[in-house]
Amino acid sequence: MATVKTRLTIKRLHPLFVAEVTGIDLTRPIPREEFRTIWDAFNEHQIIVFRNQAFDDDSQIAFSHNFGELETMVAHPGNDWNPGHISVMTNLGKDGKMLPLDHPAMIHRDRNEAWHSDSSFKPVAALASLLSARIVPPVGGNTDFASARAAYEALPAERKAELEGRTAIHRITHPDMDEDKGYDEEAKKRHTVTQPLLRTNPVNGRKALYVGAHAQEIVGMPLKEGRSMLDELTAFCTQPQFVYSHHWRDGDAVIWDNRCTLHRATSFDKTKYKRKLHRTTIAGKAPDSAFERMPEPQRSCAAPLSRKIWR
Numbered sequence: 001m002a003t004v005k006t007r008l009t010i011k012r013l014h015p016l017f018v019a020e021v022t023g024i025d026l027t028r029p030i031p032r033e034e035f036r037t038i039w040d041a042f043n044e045h046q047i048i049v050f051r052n053q054a055f056d057d058d059s060q061i062a063f064s065h066n067f068g069e070l071e072t073m074v075a076h077p078g079n080d081w082n083p084g085h086i087s088v089m090t091n092l093g094k095d096g097k098m099l100p101l102d103h104p105a106m107i108h109r110d111r112n113e114a115w116h117s118d119s120s121f122k123p124v125a126a127l128a129s130l131l132s133a134r135i136v137p138p139v140g141g142n143t144d145f146a147s148a149r150a151a152y153e154a155l156p157a158e159r160k161a162e163l164e165g166r167t168a169i170h171r172i173t174h175p176d177m178d179e180d181k182g183y184d185e186e187a188k189k190r191h192t193v194t195q196p197l198l199r200t201n202p203v204n205g206r207k208a209l210y211v212g213a214h215a216q217e218i219v220g221m222p223l224k225e226g227r228s229m230l231d232e233l234t235a236f237c238t239q240p241q242f243v244y245s246h247h248w249r250d251g252d253a254v255i256w257d258n259r260c261t262l263h264r265a266t267s268f269d270k271t272k273y274k275r276k277l278h279r280t281t282i283a284g285k286a287p288d289s290a291f292e293r294m295p296e297p298q299r300s301c302a303a304p305l306s307r308k309i310w311r
């Protein structure tokens with residue numbers, strides 16, 4: 001049998017972060033030495049874009065397992081009520097037809113339009129998320145990504161020193177959102193966690209701001225002051241020079257490092273175009289625990305952290 005030689009190439013898509021990797025079919029088992037290249041690129045570039053990947057859910061899950069255990073989600077509007085490892089970002093109902101704009105699943109998904117890091121409200125936040133494009137709109141519906149690492153590195157030294165050692169409270173719910181008022185109290189409690197305001201990638205020691213929509217208070221600071229500092233830091237991270245906007249093409253797959261990037265969905269004409277992307281989420285380790293070694297491929301799943309996990 002002839003051996004197929006793959007040639008991985010890495011091309012930067014933004015001056016500060018994001019690389020496109022070509023020359024690999026992710027739907028097949030990935031040899032460890034090739035995964036090493038991807039793992040290193042992921043730690044270095046924070047976001048990796050792959051094109052023309054014919055993922056179905058099984059092959060997406062199998063590839064994601066190279067990065068570690070996956071988060072498991074229970075049935076909710078974000079996964080079309082199918083519990084498991086796949087979350088669906090779509091404006092379509094189960095019947096494939098466009099949902100009305102006031103449908104609960106649509107309202108819920110609109111919240112992805114706020115800058116956030118996936119699962120930052122969980123005791124062990126997500127390491128990475130992988131979205132694969134199944135149906136894309138011809139215009140709009142980009143996903144925007146911000147480098148919270150490049151933003152941190154651009155801060156003046158005094159500001160960096162002020163932030164050092166601080167922690168923030170992240171919540172699944174938002175105090176200003178009416179729809180959150182009736183949220184299950186027990187789930188709310190479980191999804192209120194303290195996270196470091198700065199996170200360090202243990203592979204390369206590079207630090208990043210850890211902020212976004214779920215970060216709502218700074219521990220040891222008056223509520224209002226902490227909130228405005230968090231808003232200011234999120235605004236700082238998401239300035240145009242730190243942002244890459246991904247325009248989806250059919251077959252695109254993008255994996256991002258939730259420890260050092262923020263992302264948001266952007267709007268499109270949801271009454272005219274269809275959009276469907278499937279997400280797998282790779283579970284993290286305890287905050288900033290040693291994670292120097294490349295992960296071993298996983299077969300098992302992380303235990304569900306909650307009965308109600310929305311992102």
Ligand code: OGA
Pocket residue numbers: 089112118129131141142143144263264265266277279311
């Ligand atoms: C996500 C997410 C944004 C989008 O999948 O976690 O926030 O553009 N998606 O659909």
Ligand code: MN
Pocket residue numbers: 112116117118263311
């Ligand atoms: Mn998200």
